[in-house]
Structures are given as C-alpha cells and as structure tokens.
Amino acid sequence: MTLYENLLVFAAILQSLTLLRLVRRRDAGQRVYTLVVLAELLLATVAMVEGDRFLGLCATCLCGLTVVLPWLLERGARQVFALGQPRWAVRMTGLRALLMPGAGLGRQQQILAGFSLLDRKGPAAALGHFRGLLAEAEDPAELAMIHEQIVAMLLYDLRWGEAVAHYESQFQPGYAALRPALALGMLKALGELGRMRDAATLLRALEEGPLGQEPGAAELVGQARLTFLAHAGATTTVDAALAGERARELGLSPANAALLQATAAAFAGDEDRARTILQALPTRLRGRDERALAAARALQERLPREPTERSAELDEQVLRAALGLREQLAARAGRAAPRAGGVLMTSLLIAGMAGSFLVALWQGLAGVGLLRVGAFTPELWRAGSWGRLVTAPFVHADLLGLLLDAYSIWLAGHVLERILGRARMGLVAIVGAAAGLWAAGRHEPGPALMIGGGNAMAVAVLVATLWTLMPGRTPGVAPTVRRSLVVTLLLLLGAQLLSCVPGDAALRSTPLSLGVAAFVGSLLAIALPPALPRLVSRGLDLLLVAALCFVGVGAYRVGQEEPIGFALVHREPRPAERGAIVALPQSFERVGAAGERRHALLSVYQGWIDAQALRGGALVQIMVVEGVGSSGSSALFRVDPGLLRELTIRSDEGLDPAAREIVAGASGSWSTYTLQRNGEAVARVIERRLAESGPTVLLLAAPPLAFDQAPTLYARVVADAVLAE
Structure with a gap:
C-alpha cells in the first residue's frame, strides 16, 4: 500500500472509532458533531470503494482537522493547565471548539476561563465568573461541575467555613x-x-x-x-x-x-x-x-x-x-511499588513497531522487501539468522495489522505494566514473541512462509494481562472495571487469533507460534506474585536490560544480512514447464490453473507466484508461454487474449540498471515494457525467448514497483531459465 492509501485507511479507522465513542456517550449536545464525523466516514468509504484520489485527500484532510488536531489540542490544553498556564489552555480549547462544530465545548471553555481569571485576577473574580455560569446552566451534570468549581475556589482562598457550607448544601x-x-x-x-x-x-x-x-x-x-x-x-x-x-x-x-x-x-x-x-x-x-x-x-x-x-x-x-x-x-x-505513573515499556514497544513500519514505508519496502527490515521466515532462521526472532515482532506488512497489534499492546500494557511493573511487561512481550517464533521456525513445514511476530507479541501481552486480572491476583480492582477490561481483552484476543486463518494478505501467524507465546506470557505472569521483594524486582530489571541488549544485537545482525542474496543463492530448479526449466527461491508457489483472482490488478495464470510478495500486496508471477508472438506485442496476450481489450503496452524506461544488465547478458532475445489500464501503469513485464522458436519465460510484477523489491533476484530468475533437455 502507498502512503496515501495507508493514510486514507488510518483516517477511516480514526473516524470510525470517534463515531463509536460519540454514539456510546449519547450526548445530545454533540449530535451535530456526530453527523459531521459520520459524513467524513462516508466520504472516506466512497473514496476507497471508487478509488477516487481527490475524495480520499479531502477525507484525510478533514479527519486531520476535525479529529486528530482537536485530540492533540485537548492533550496540550491539559498539559499547559497542569503547568500553571490556564490562559493558554483557554485559547487551545477555543481553537478545539472551532474545529469541532456542534461538539458542545462552549461550557468547557467557560469553565477553563474561570481558572484563567483565577490566575490573572484572583479567587474573587473566578468565584464571580462561576456564580454567573449558574444562572445560565440547566443540565444537572453541568450544574454539579460548576458547584464543584465554586467549592474548589473557596478552598483555594482558604475560606474553610464557606467551602464546607456550599459543599453540604449541594452534594x-x-x-x-x-x-x-x-x-x-x-x-x-x-x-x-x-x-x-x-x-x-x-x-x-x-x-x-x-x-x-x-x-x-x-x-x-x-x-x-x-x-x-x-x-x-x-x-x-x-x-x-x-x-x-x-x-x-x-x-x-x-x-x-x-x-x-x-x-x-x-x-x-x-x-x-x-x-x-x-x-x-x-x-x-x-x-x-x-x-x-x-x-x-x-x-x-x-x-x-x-x-x-x-x-x-x-x-x-x-x-x-x-x-x-x-x-x-x-x-x-x-516491596517493589507498582509502576502507577507511566507505561514506558509499553510505549517503547509501540514506538518500535511504528518506527519499523515508517522506515519500510519510506523506503518502499513490501512483501519480500520486508525481509530487509527483519521479517521472519523459518528458512532464514534455520540458516543462522537468529536476530529475526526479536526483530520480526516489530515488522508489519499493513497498517491494519499494525493498528491491531499496537492497540492490543497499548490497552493490555496499561494494566500489565502498572500492576506487574516495567520489567515483567517487557519480558512478557519480548520473550513471549521470540519463543513463539522459535517454535514456528522449528516445526513450520513451509520454510519460506513469512510469519507475523507482532501477533505473537500482542497475544503474549493479552494473555498475561488476563491472568493478572484474576480476582485472586488483583483483589483491589473494582468488579465493574475488571469485567469491562476482561471483555475488551478477550475480544482483542479473538481478533488476534484470526491471524492464523490461511490467506495471502499481510503477515500470517501460525497456531503454534501464538500458542507458545501465550504459554510463555502466562508463565511470566503467574510464576511470581504481583508485588515482589525489591531484590527480585532488581533481578527482573537486569533480565529486561539483557533482553533489550539482545534485541539491539539482533537488529544489528539483521541489518548486516542480505536476505535477497540468500534467496538468490538458494534457488532450486523446478520441474520443466512447457519446455523450460526455471530455478526459483522457495517462496515461489506452483499455480496449476489460470484465472484465479488473488490480486486487484491482474489475475493469476498457470506458473509460479511469489507468496512473500503477495503478503505485501504485490503480485509477482513467473510463467512459461509457448509459441512465437508478433513484434511489439506481449506473450501475456497469448495466455489471456481478453487482456487486449483493457491493457496497452508502453515502453519501460524505469527498469533497474543492474537488472537490465543481467537480462541483457543472457542468451536469446528479451524485452521489457509496462502494461497500462486507462492511462495508469498496472504491471511491469520482462520476457525472454529461450530460442528462436522456443518458449518464452515471462515475469509479471503488479504494480510495477513490486519488481523493485528484489530486482536482481527477479532478473536472475528470468536470465537463468534454460531449455529442458
């Protein structure tokens, strides 16, 4: 997915969550704002369905102005108010009210204005302001809030008798x-x-x-x-x-x-x-x-x-x-005190996931390219790339997967880290995910399968949190709070288990990896009581430091590896296809029948497809075509003549120079071009005729940028194809 597509999906998700929160609150004063968010969500949905880039940009910008920026202003207003700058809090709240039409924020701004008066003119002016608001307020909840502020002002002014009298008369x-x-x-x-x-x-x-x-x-x-x-x-x-x-x-x-x-x-x-x-x-x-x-x-x-x-x-x-x-x-x-004030480890894990995704997005890495940023395959792990056990949990192929894993860790981490502490939170996440990937690496029969480590990390944290919320381990948690948290965490756990369903999209987890991650998370959560002696807590802190160092060393080793070169060296000749033998990496799967629609741009034809590229949203397939075509045409049209009515051929000037040199050095004639639909390039094609009247080896990459994930590998596959004896 491109940056624009990811932003549009993210905007739609934010609008959906905001709309859900507004509906659940049932605040009559926010009906107009609810309709505004609903209209923006519909606009984003139409843009995604119709593929309209203009509507998509409008929906994304409106989401930033009416959802994201007000959220940032709200957090900023709280911070500056806590720092003793109520005047800036009033200004930020006023801008937030302007960006959220119909949200009913006028009263909130007036209450903050009272604190601004307290800062500038003293308690008497603030009291007069709040007492003036009483005459205009009608809602019971709003009246209670104003009376509470009046009591707070009297307490601030050390007027003990008046504060107690007003409190007892209203509450x-x-x-x-x-x-x-x-x-x-x-x-x-x-x-x-x-x-x-x-x-x-x-x-x-x-x-x-x-x-x-x-x-x-x-x-x-x-x-x-x-x-x-x-x-x-x-x-x-x-x-x-x-x-x-x-x-x-x-x-x-x-x-x-x-x-x-x-x-x-x-x-x-x-x-x-x-x-x-x-x-x-x-x-x-x-x-x-x-x-x-x-x-x-x-x-x-x-x-x-x-x-x-x-x-x-x-x-x-x-x-x-x-x-x-x-x-x-x-x-x-x-005993070690609970970390009630912060969730540093939780924030670091999510920041690592987001950072890895942004790096991959910035460099245009997807599918097989994700191996460069640390994605896990049993093939690479068995070859000695142990660092992928700790880097793969931070690698994501799509925005939805990233958001699900990050939200699961964020919600569960707020409970787990505050109750069990930073050390056990980090060990549950890192060790649980690594153990799940290790088990999958040892027993997964598909050596080239890219396994999602983010799911394993999220499952380990979710399961550990569920154990921690057992009444016997945390008796101080209110039953209503416990029930609400457990239901939400179970729903997220169910969503994570869906990652085991077979499919082509994104990084898929295996039942074994999630099961082992859940077991390790459970063990680390229940082996020790929530409150620990200080000496044991220090020991866990040292283990967390060691685990973080292990992650750093693993990331460095993965950065020094060349997974594309590994795939190039470890290719294997496949059975002869229409008189040609092609040497392919293990990530290429056999397709026996043509016409299956596994990608939005083009159908899949008989031959081989790169399963790793497909997980990044790209279609890379190799096929062998018999017969001799006319000059300026494509061998693909002989496979599917119906494409002549919807695709046109254009010259390809953007082919990687190294790939061009590799294919040009092979025997036989070759050509490269792009296929366009309605003026937009949808695929890049490289085809090489093995002999004057022999078969043609054709590589198709859709979209064209999919070829750039591993240009030398794909070019070498075409160049090394030979005639069957």
Whole structure:
C-alpha cells in the first residue's frame, strides 16, 4: 500500500472509532458533531470503494482537522493547565471548539476561563465568573461541575467555613470521595473547622471507595490519611511518616511536608515547634508551592490555638488511620511499588513497531522487501539468522495489522505494566514473541512462509494481562472495571487469533507460534506474585536490560544480512514447464490453473507466484508461454487474449540498471515494457525467448514497483531459465 492509501485507511479507522465513542456517550449536545464525523466516514468509504484520489485527500484532510488536531489540542490544553498556564489552555480549547462544530465545548471553555481569571485576577473574580455560569446552566451534570468549581475556589482562598457550607448544601456527604482533589481540600477544611468526626467519615469513604481500591491512588490515600492525622494533632505519627524520603514516596513536596508537620504541632498545642517549622518553610519552597506558603501564613496568624479535643472515638479513628498509613509505607519500603505513573515499556514497544513500519514505508519496502527490515521466515532462521526472532515482532506488512497489534499492546500494557511493573511487561512481550517464533521456525513445514511476530507479541501481552486480572491476583480492582477490561481483552484476543486463518494478505501467524507465546506470557505472569521483594524486582530489571541488549544485537545482525542474496543463492530448479526449466527461491508457489483472482490488478495464470510478495500486496508471477508472438506485442496476450481489450503496452524506461544488465547478458532475445489500464501503469513485464522458436519465460510484477523489491533476484530468475533437455 502507498502512503496515501495507508493514510486514507488510518483516517477511516480514526473516524470510525470517534463515531463509536460519540454514539456510546449519547450526548445530545454533540449530535451535530456526530453527523459531521459520520459524513467524513462516508466520504472516506466512497473514496476507497471508487478509488477516487481527490475524495480520499479531502477525507484525510478533514479527519486531520476535525479529529486528530482537536485530540492533540485537548492533550496540550491539559498539559499547559497542569503547568500553571490556564490562559493558554483557554485559547487551545477555543481553537478545539472551532474545529469541532456542534461538539458542545462552549461550557468547557467557560469553565477553563474561570481558572484563567483565577490566575490573572484572583479567587474573587473566578468565584464571580462561576456564580454567573449558574444562572445560565440547566443540565444537572453541568450544574454539579460548576458547584464543584465554586467549592474548589473557596478552598483555594482558604475560606474553610464557606467551602464546607456550599459543599453540604449541594452534594451528598460521600461525593468528595470520588473527586481526589476535592477530597483532600474537604478533609483539610473539616479539620480546620474542628469537625474531626465528619473528616473521619470522609476519610473512611475515600479508603473504602473506588479510589481507595486502585493501586494508582495509593499516594492520594496516603496524603488524605496524613491530612487527617495532622489535624488530629498526631505529631509522632506524622513525623515518622514524613521522615527521610517518605514524603517524596507519598507525592509531597518538602514545603507541603513541612506544612503538615507544622499543622500537627499546632493542633497538638505545641506552639513553639509549629512556629519554628513555619519560619523555616520558605526555604523549602519549590516551583508552584505558593499555596503552601499562603496556608503557612494563615496558620501562623491563628497561633496559638486550642489543641484538638481528644475522645475515645477520635483516638480509635486516629489509630485506624495511623495503622493504614504504616502498612502502606511498610509495603512500599519492603516491596517493589507498582509502576502507577507511566507505561514506558509499553510505549517503547509501540514506538518500535511504528518506527519499523515508517522506515519500510519510506523506503518502499513490501512483501519480500520486508525481509530487509527483519521479517521472519523459518528458512532464514534455520540458516543462522537468529536476530529475526526479536526483530520480526516489530515488522508489519499493513497498517491494519499494525493498528491491531499496537492497540492490543497499548490497552493490555496499561494494566500489565502498572500492576506487574516495567520489567515483567517487557519480558512478557519480548520473550513471549521470540519463543513463539522459535517454535514456528522449528516445526513450520513451509520454510519460506513469512510469519507475523507482532501477533505473537500482542497475544503474549493479552494473555498475561488476563491472568493478572484474576480476582485472586488483583483483589483491589473494582468488579465493574475488571469485567469491562476482561471483555475488551478477550475480544482483542479473538481478533488476534484470526491471524492464523490461511490467506495471502499481510503477515500470517501460525497456531503454534501464538500458542507458545501465550504459554510463555502466562508463565511470566503467574510464576511470581504481583508485588515482589525489591531484590527480585532488581533481578527482573537486569533480565529486561539483557533482553533489550539482545534485541539491539539482533537488529544489528539483521541489518548486516542480505536476505535477497540468500534467496538468490538458494534457488532450486523446478520441474520443466512447457519446455523450460526455471530455478526459483522457495517462496515461489506452483499455480496449476489460470484465472484465479488473488490480486486487484491482474489475475493469476498457470506458473509460479511469489507468496512473500503477495503478503505485501504485490503480485509477482513467473510463467512459461509457448509459441512465437508478433513484434511489439506481449506473450501475456497469448495466455489471456481478453487482456487486449483493457491493457496497452508502453515502453519501460524505469527498469533497474543492474537488472537490465543481467537480462541483457543472457542468451536469446528479451524485452521489457509496462502494461497500462486507462492511462495508469498496472504491471511491469520482462520476457525472454529461450530460442528462436522456443518458449518464452515471462515475469509479471503488479504494480510495477513490486519488481523493485528484489530486482536482481527477479532478473536472475528470468536470465537463468534454460531449455529442458
């Protein structure tokens, strides 16, 4: 497929996924945008069916403007907002709303404008903006969002009493347990107001709710426990929890950690210690800690203050929070922490696949040319090309296969890497795929079959993730989340198993390769528990480094090989065909009957076809034609006279010079030309007459660029053909 065809297919896939997401949301405010995406999808479909390049370019450009660019703007707006630049976030959201007509993004932009006012004019202006939005809003979900922002502004301005009053007038008590930032703010507000019983209720709701069950929310739960303990005056527990590097493990900056220690001292009645910590706090400020400094000044102004009134009930709640925090810190200290923050290995695997595909696309490699970028065949592996065990998983012959493998690894990797860690994610993918290809290389009877390693890698990761999501191994995952993930992963696994169905298109997997990859993935996933001692985790990290080095060395060795030259040397003479013997590589398959349509451009005729070229979307066939044709005509027309009505012959000036020299050096007469249909070149033909009245060996490559994947090999096949004795 050309770059244009790949882009058009990719655009249609993006439009389909976007349309599916919009339909599932059933948002009445996005109906117009849904119709826009549907119209673009129909335009892309018509362009692919009719082969209209103009419509295809229009569909691709519209997809970039209304789907891809808004997605990038959304991610960019989130990043700049997190960096403290709400004004740029408002501008990017405004451009996104312009590119998505009828998407109902006006309200989102107005809410971001409130944060921009907070940055420029302060909390009072932002509060006025949000209260003005209340008068215009009607949707309950939109009203809840605006009320939540009003509470956030009051908390930001340290107006604890007003924030709690507004929250309690609009939301149920446990609402904040579903909003991480709001939960921390409300815990602090309740603590500042001395309402420790309500604070304990909110903390318990947070611990027992969905956020408390997620491994990625461990830092949030730890900060909530510390906030509660600090306002309860538990100085000993707070100091122990923040000693050494523990503050960083809980996601706290030095200034915020010092503020918690000062708060604990103040609520315990130790005024002198609280003042000492607060006076030294400015020296610990970093980056965006200005709110910590404002809270420290407010706390210092309220000193001295009455210590928190202790009771048996509060002591029990403090002990419960302290034990939970101690267990959390002990688990982090004694065991390898889950990689909740990133999916580096998953991203690297997908980037490797995409990079390999782009290199092949840029160099025009397809079919047999994919062997140059590391595709796997049992023939090459048995000849000593072991590096293809680790390079083949990154090689793809078509965009759809790449997208399926990348999406499978992306979705499963987000679960597997965050729960089991980076090392096991990488080992499951690399070792699982290599083991699957190794098994196929040993037992596959078709030595020239190009086997897809990307499918094996995806299956290994999918199966390992399914084992990891078993309730006994990850009891903290919510049942609804687990069910949704398992169903999606099983559907992707079923799609991957379809790669075992025999066919000509793309790189095909074998049941043995996928089975062995699934077995290795299962073994690596269940042999060890999800949480490991730090020493074992370091050992796995070293194994991953060794595996990555193995991949690098394998890629270097594959880069030094010449697979086309190997095929040229290892040709075998085939049985005589119409008085001629042709020496062919093992990738050429016998075709006994003519007329079969295995390619969109031309039919297949009796002779041999290159199965490897066919997997790249090209048709390369060798045939022997009897009789003598007229000058300026093609021997192909003697095989199929009906082609005279649809094809015309044109001179071929683009034949590779080395190939031209090879054919010209052979005995007998020869010619090369292109076949055109409606003014477009559809095939390149090289034919050589072995004797004055003897048979003609004809090589046909459709499209013409298919010949350029291995010009010397194909030219040598024609030049070395001989008459049968």
